Amino acid sequence: MLSKAVLTLVLATVTSVRAVWPIPATIETGDKTLWIGEALSVTYNGDKVCWRPTSNNHPCPLDDDTMDTNVGSLFWQLPWIRNYVAVGGPKFSSKEIVKGGVSRAMEAILDDNFVPWKLYPRLELESTEPSLRKPKTYVSCLDITQTGKDTAKTFKPLAGDVDESYNLTLGTDGKAAISAVSSIGVLRGLETFTQLFFQHSQGPIYTTKAPVKITDAPQYDHRGVLMDVSRNYLPLDTIYRTIDAMSWNKLNRLHIHATDSQSWPLEIPALPELHQKGAYAKGKTYSPKDIAAIHTYAIQRGVEAIVEIDTPGHFGIVALSHPELITGWGATPWSSYCAEPPCGQIQLNNPKTDAFFDKLMDDLLPRLSPYSAYFHTGGDEVNFNEYTLDPTVGTNDSAVIVPLLQKFIDKHHARVRKAGLVPMVWEEIPASYNVTIGEDVVVQSWLGDEAIKSLTGQGHKVITSNYNYWYLDCGRGQWLNIPEGEALEANWPFNDWCGPTKSWRLVYSYDPRAGLTDDEAALVLGGEVGAWAETIDEVNLDSILWPRSSAAGEVLWSGRTDSAGENRTQFDAAPRLAEFRERMLARGVRADPVYMTFCTQGGNATTCSL
Template sequence: MWSKAVLSLLLLTVTSVHAIWPIPESISTGNSTLWIGDVLLVTYNGEPIPWIRNYIPFGGPKFSSKEIVKGGVARTAKNILDNSFVPWKLYPRMALEKTEPSLWQHKTYITRLEIVQTEKDTAKTFKPLAGDVDESYNLTVNANGKARITAVSSIGVLRALETFSQLFFKHSKGPIYTKQAPVKISDAPQYDHRGLLLDVSRDYLPLDAIYRTIDALSWSKMNRIHIHATDSQSWPLEIPSIPELHQKGAYAHGKTYSPIDVAAIQTYAIQRGVEAIFEIDSPGHLGVVALSHPDLITGWGASPWTTYCAEPPCGQLRLNEPKVDPFLDKLMDDLLPRLAPYSAYFHTGGDEVNFNEYSLDPTVGTNDSSVIVPLIQKFIDKHHARVRKAGLVPMVWEEIPANYNVTIGEDVVVQSWLGDEAIKSLTANGHKVITSNYNFWYLDCGRGQWLNFAEGESFEENYPFNDWCGPTKNWRLIYSYDPRAGLTDEEAELVIGGEVGAWAEAIDEVNLDSILWPRSSAAGEVLWSGRLDAAGENRTQLDAAPRLAEFRERLVARGVRAEPVHMVFCTQGMDPNACLFQ
């Protein structure tokens, strides 16, 4: 048994909890205690900003830097004052009271937070192409209770405020403190595009689930949400000029996104430094359109579906049907002008086009690639022209340039999901790439089949019913991935970022949080901080696990039902060796 003297010495030598996520480029901290409460003078370029918990900035499409910062300050106040947590899971067993700062000694409070934005925002700040926004920041907190943020943009201010919020914990008796003063942090992201693909077609997600996802993205310093809005299973997107699309294609009445909803999602995201990019996949993954426009679609209801598509139900746009262009013109003339004020991109899809379906297409009548590829080229040329006409930059899945050998513009961003060799080939050919390598960053993998199998041969062949992309991509695997590994310097420069993917065959609002978080945050650190540290060494699980465990507690305290990183035994004392494999 430890003597009281030895135990006291051990408790005195325990370092303070210190776990910013994602890890900053440069950080130094001390061991002085500061407190924070309802009274705090906040200024933004010399003007007072209220330190209040609830403030709703004015909506877009014209955004004000001051409104963005005021909203960020209010959310920071709420997260610090109302959503902090008592870190008993992070301190040694039964040691919380000994490790917490004393309530009875003199308290030094943080009394001032000075925010300085060094350059003016532009319209591009709030609907940026990759690289348009400088998200760097500096944060200092001195031992006398003065804090200062400097950033080039209002988005950089938001990133700094998130870091500031992660310095604080709730005392078991109620007040909020940090034990890390003085603090000095300099930080900037390694990748410009740090995102999450959210599939809202295969399973409908209500707005509050999307908003909560955007919040968690912003806390992880991720800056893109890719809304996969439609697919062959359902059409939840309301298009006022073509109402029959959602009236016949949605799963149920009310399970749709109105133009007001779409604008609200985009506005909510921008206010948090996140850009919403919408996708209508085409010419494949569009079968549901057959319910309202059967003369535009081939392969709807085709059987056996395994011959004609990646998953049921099948259905692709007819490639040589004269009615397709007027339909797409009308669709895009309605949708794209509503997206353009809020985003620089529109994702046109292009993955998993099954040539066998075109043998069923009365306007094509063959699966011969020599016939089909020129038709896809013509389709892409016209479709990307629609996107550019709206002032947006097209994005495509990699099959368009890589599998079908379709020529695309230099402006087009290619999303790759097929692995490192695919990324190497795409960048060698000069394409700008975002990676969603399914071997590492598909969040739906490893959870078992969502299809059913009849007793007999099919049952026996597919037992024990694993899905196609297992195993599960746990946070350690996600964290191990380097998006630029094996590339030349020139090729690496073309990898502008990445997205984790949440395909929703078996994801809905009930299990969404536990599937996304904190695994997406692991990718968030790879994309913000880089896979390598300043010394060029791989960031290790031993460093990441305690910090991610702490960040997970912050997510939970803020209302996100994130999965545990590991059991409490591994986190108490923040000893990375406690659960080291030996």
């Protein structure tokens, strides 16, 4: 019998076993059991999809015009495929995207699933699981239809270029279907499809949700994670794993903060001295092949990588290879000249600066433009006092510095546009320094709701990373050492600047468009959670990001409010997020628990509530 799990009523009527994350626009589920296995037939626009090789001797055939993506994520980590991508250039097709998505979805369902004992009452899993003795109806086919045609913009989109909507049905007869306008929409539908199934304690895979009918589409075009690879180097497999988890959460932008004053891990063949002197160690760098592989891996999963070279601040590391271009390197006390050590900014009035950036960007940007529509030029935390040390400026007078900043930004953004990319900046450029920027420029705001209202009120396109809600490094303690004595007493108990910790509940409570007019709200393209890496590396990144980024992911995909205009509550979110956390664990991401097992076994979110 069909029960409509309208989202505003999910808490009252549906336990976590009927969960989908992020919650779809509409979802109807039933209570019939279906099973699924390797006999599943998958078609894409009528053509059979070979999603699983039967053996090494009988692999899925390799298409002449596409790269084989059927063997899962490890395929893209092989050195030879990174060579192929760098040499052959980006080659993407709808069929390739969908084939890879099908393979990964079935891998998640059949190989990386989990027994949901945490989601049933204590010690009652076996009595509530579907019986293995009764006749079984299997999901026999999954028919995928793409109704629109992908273009080059599909794989390197600006906000709004891609229709990510999808429809998903699963009948009690075992016939499933996904329809979407784009291949990226197909990927989103496939990720939802994976969440319909569980592993039986005796091994087989089943769902108790049939029939299923889902329609879905995102509320925001830009749904991202900021990853800082400069303050602590992150290995490629860590980046790949993060992209995987983003795709499961229907997040679609990976913002790579590639360089900062602490290190320069990015290899620039035209300027090899940058990484040779600026990387933390040999091998702790990203080659052009690595960057191409990251972009390709992301695109295959419906994620666009956006690289940031922060300028003109946060640039001190270049002093190790080009001291003539940098002011403030090694300045003391550092707190007078920069936000964190080591200091160092570009000399704004040095004639050599233009030639350096021409050479840097002529190398880098043509290698990024085939894969991404954006390039982030930074612009945050420029310390005017540091320009008292700049022999080409010699003052902290904004009347002198702002015109020089304007000239620098104008030239820098012209380089970005010349490469066919759209510039992004941190909000200080227009908001704090009164630098004029083009109408195409996307402004990333981190200073809060008032800043977003001011920026959108001026007509700027904005993505939000409001530090009060979405800075995930906050509340974990000070990373600076405090000397004994008066300073120790003043700084005890060594809290960081942006505490408290942003729990998933706080992340989930944020509405990026709250308090805005309709015209202002339309300029908020989406948002990003921030994982600044002073105390983050590959060991703890998963637990920092997940499931808190999942909470932001639902806000950005599904909206902070439901179709009735009511806030989505923690009571609705917590059981679904707890279940989704188990799915991430099963697929290899070490996400933190949402709450204790006692709560998940309670059957609904009121078990653990005030």
